[in-house]
Amino acid sequence: VGLLIAAAGRADVPVFPVVGAGGREAADELVLLPGVRVVDSPRAAILLVIVGRLTRALLHPTLVVHDQLPGPRATLWWPVAGPDHEGLLAALPDVVTADPGDAGLLREVFVDLLNGRRPSDPPSLPDIDANKWRGVGPYGHGGEGMMGGVPYGRPMAMQASDPDGLMLDQLPLHVGPLFPALPPGLVLHLGLQGDVIRGLAVGDNPYRSWPGDPPLGPLDSAPFVDALTSPTTVAALEIARARHHLVWLARTLRLHGLEARGRRVLALARSLTPADRPAVEGLARRIGRDRGLATATSGVGVIDQARLEALGVLAGGPVVRAAGAGIDTRTSDPAYADLGFVPIVHSPGDGRARLRQRVAEAAQALALAERAGDRERAPGWPVEGPRGALAPGQALPSAALAAMVPELVDGMEWGDAVTTIASLDLDLEEAAFAPAPVHAGVPAGTGGPDDGGSHGHRDQQATS
Amino acid sequence: MAPFGAALVVVLASGIAVLAARWLPLAVGASPTAPERVPFLGGGLPEVHAWSRFHIRYYAMALLFLAFDMEMVFMYPWAVVFVEEGVIALVEMLMFIAILLLGILYAWREGALSWAS
Numbered sequence: 076v077g078l079l080i081a082a083a084g085r086a087d088v089p090v091f092p093v094v095g096a097g098g099r100e101a102a103d104e105l106v107l108l109p110g111v112r113v114v115d116s117p118r119a120a121i122l123l124v125i126v127g128r129l130t131r132a133l134l135h136p137t138l139v140v141h142d143q144l145p146g147p148r149a150t151l152w153w154p155v156a157g158p159d160h161e162g163l164l165a166a167l168p169d170v171v172t173a174d175p176g177d178a179g180l181l182r183e184v185f186v187d188l189l190n191g192r193r194p195s196d197p198p199s200l201p202d203i204d205a206n207k208w209r210g211v212g213p214y215g216h217g218g219e220g221m222m223g224g225v226p227y228g229r230p231m232a233m234q235a236s237d238p239d240g241l242m243l244d245q246l247p248l249h250v251g252p253l254f255p256a257l258p259p260g261l262v263l264h265l266g267l268q269g270d271v272i273r274g275l276a277v278g279d280n281p282y283r284s285w286p287g288d289p290p291l292g293p294l295d296s297a298p299f300v301d302a303l304t305s306p307t308t309v310a311a312l313e314i315a316r317a318r319h320h321l322v323w324l325a326r327t328l329r330l331h332g333l334e335a336r337g338r339r340v341l342a343l344a345r346s347l348t349p350a351d352r353p354a355v356e357g358l359a360r361r362i363g364r365d366r367g368l369a370t371a372t373s374g375v376g377v378i379d380q381a382r383l384e385a386l387g388v389l390a391g392g393p394v395v396r397a398a399g400a401g402i403d404t405r406t407s408d409p410a411y412a413d414l415g416f417v418p419i420v421h422s423p424g425d426g427r428a429r430l431r432q433r434v435a436e437a438a439q440a441l442a443l444a445e446r447a448g449d450r451e452r453a454p455g456w457p458v459e460g461p462r463g464a465l466a467p468g469q470a471l472p473s474a475a476l477a478a479m480v481p482e483l484v485d486g487m488e489w490g491d492a493v494t495t496i497a498s499l500d501l502d503l504e505e506a507a508f509a510p511a512p513v514h515a516g517v518p519a520g521t522g523g524p525d526d527g528g529s530h531g532h533r534d535q536q537a538t539s
Numbered sequence: 540m541a542p543f544g545a546a547l548v549v550v551l552a553s554g555i556a557v558l559a560a561r562w563l564p565l566a567v568g569a570s571p572t573a574p575e576r577v578p579f580l581g582g583g584l585p586e587v588h589a590w591s592r593f594h595i596r597y598y599a600m601a602l603l604f605l606a607f608d609m610e611m612v613f614m615y616p617w618a619v620v621f622v623e624e625g626v627i628a629l630v631e632m633l634m635f636i637a638i639l640l641l642g643i644l645y646a647w648r649e650g651a652l653s654w655a656s
Contacts, residue, residue: 116579136582142574202572205584223588228573232587237594244591254581262583269593488654 084186087112091120091144093137094259096282096291096504097156098127101175102259103322106329107341108178115255117143121185123150126175128289129163132281133260136253138199141167147188147195151181160289168196204228235266235273238486243268252281252503256330256493260503261477272492275485277477282507291508295319296471299460303467306454309410309447310349313440317355318344319461320393320437323500324362327430330497331371352441359434372426376483376495379424386479392463392472394499397432398424404459410452414443426498433500462500473505599651606639 088111092102105124106113114120117140129137141150150167152159153175164170173180187193206225208217218224223231232244251262262278284291294300298315301307321344328337343354362368380398391402396418403418405411419435421428458465463472476499484492577585614632621628646652 118579133582139574139577139582139584140579142572143577143579145571145575198572198575200572200574202574204573226588226590229585229588232591239594241594243594246589246591247586249580249583249586251581251583257581269596271594 080190084182084189088122088181088185089114089120090122090124090181091117091140092255093123093125093129093133093140093253095125095127095129095133095156096284097293098125098153099259099502099504100293100295100322101153101155102126103325103341104176106325106338107345108176108181110178111181117141118145120144121148121188122181123148124181125150125152125164125170127153127156128158128160130281130284130288131161131163132279132283133252134163134166136251136281138166140253141196142198142200144196149184149188149193149196151184156292157289167199206230235268237268238271245273249278251278257496258501258503260507261480261496261501263480267489270489272485272487272489275481277480280477280503280507282504284507284509291504294471294505294508295322295502296460296462296465296505299458299465300471302452302454302458303465304454307452309414309450309452310444312452312458313444313447314347314349316461317437317440317444318347320433320440321347321355323461324358324430324434324437327497330493331368333367347441349441349445352438352445355434355438355441359431359438362434363431368430369427372430372494372498375426375491376487376498377423377425378479378483382424386475386482390464390472390475391459392476393429393432393436393461394424394476395463396436397421397428404457404464408452408456408459410447410450410456411443414446416443426494429498462502462505471505471508473502477501477503477506596654599646603643603646606642610636610639 090105090111090113092105092113094102105111105126117123121144123137123141123144125137141148149171150169151171151173152164153173155175171180171184184193188195205228206217208225208228209215211217212219212224216226217228218226232246234242235245237243245266245268247264248267249262249264251257252260254261257263260281262281263275264278265275266273282291296319298307298312302312321340325337325341325344328334328340340358343351343358378394378398380400383395383398383400391404395402397420399420399422401418401420403416405416406418419432419439421432421435460472462476465471479499480496480501484495487495578589613635617628617632
């Protein structure tokens, strides 16, 4: 048995990440750590790694997921975005605080769990059934009567009409905020008939901050937000753009089951320089030719110009340009004047067009960075961010993109819905981020809401 | 008796293995708490039992498969008499396949083969 434990201790450590505020980039780090395997379900995990700061809205989902690890299990915390505000981690038993990126400690806790030196975490939620079912009904499993009773603690689903005119059961589901196939923090309340979504609402954003909360971030669009108020170089901005799109590509490849490719793209994104342009151009060609990705994304989640106009989202960004509209604030930015910048556009605005759009823009950004040399960019002009135009005092583009989700994916099959949501490049933390009010002396940096004034309007959608 | 003796040993051994596999987890493992038993929804909790009636969308494909499967069964006796009957048998089989193909084209046009409408 000792030999068996020693062999098991050398296996990859199965880890389920919980992405807290400011933790998205460090959660990607977890994918790249040697000897660590990021799994898609807590059922397959031994370690729960909380990356970033837990918010109040994330605490209960985290406890639910914690208890779904079958055990032996342990919880680690990577404090990448400041201390544990409000002491929320106290609700979890025996959290080990670790340096972000410390694979050694992950392995140590894993081996200790396996050979019994460390006891498994006890459950964090009380052992209470949703409904009393033991011994209820003729068979003692809770099922009784016309409506089916509460078999094993939960009632049966109600019927609703199906697109084919049948009356079939519709499962009301609440998915997220820790569902790995969705952007971290996204909560979907949906009805599911088989694999078809029937009615969908986006839940409250768990990163939404209240007065007194520590600031959100660091946002992945921080270099662009900072460029609104402070001078920077065109090259730095364009490399940040290329990196952003490649990180998105890596996550999308992982979502489509291409994990090794995703890891390679992520490693490329981390050490990106203008000299990597040929590699990124080759990547763009290969992505464009990939039959598997084409099948999974062609015709899925079509957002054409008419739809964008109807939704009032026409402020640039890859989603708009993938629908064929060449809207880009860089065309009127004096810093880009003689760089020969022409916006790339794709059509017809489906998932595949957005995929090719972003990879092509990453290659274009590196070419621009090469041509720009050390050219300075003065603040005062709107900045073309990686998701759309940024202007002082305005909500960041993720809020508008997240508002499109219910209308876009209602009626889709679940797999197409996941592909579509991934192709929007949502960041819920950016959607929750309050823009700094525009007045002199206050930098619109990466700080959170600094007073109550800017609260409220940017809560992108209500739970229906 | 000798061959049955070996079979008996295999049946007994497999029966004991199954019972042991059923009993061991109950004996050594702690029984899961209510929150540990719920399905994974990314932090959400299920409202209803997951036992539900849903649309088996592949039934049209399954019926078409059965139709062509039975056609293949019909082709075996046809192949036996094909040499004796000659061209007439060939024409008869082609008519039969053509009728089935018309059915498939009709179903296709009506959208019966699309997964979700």
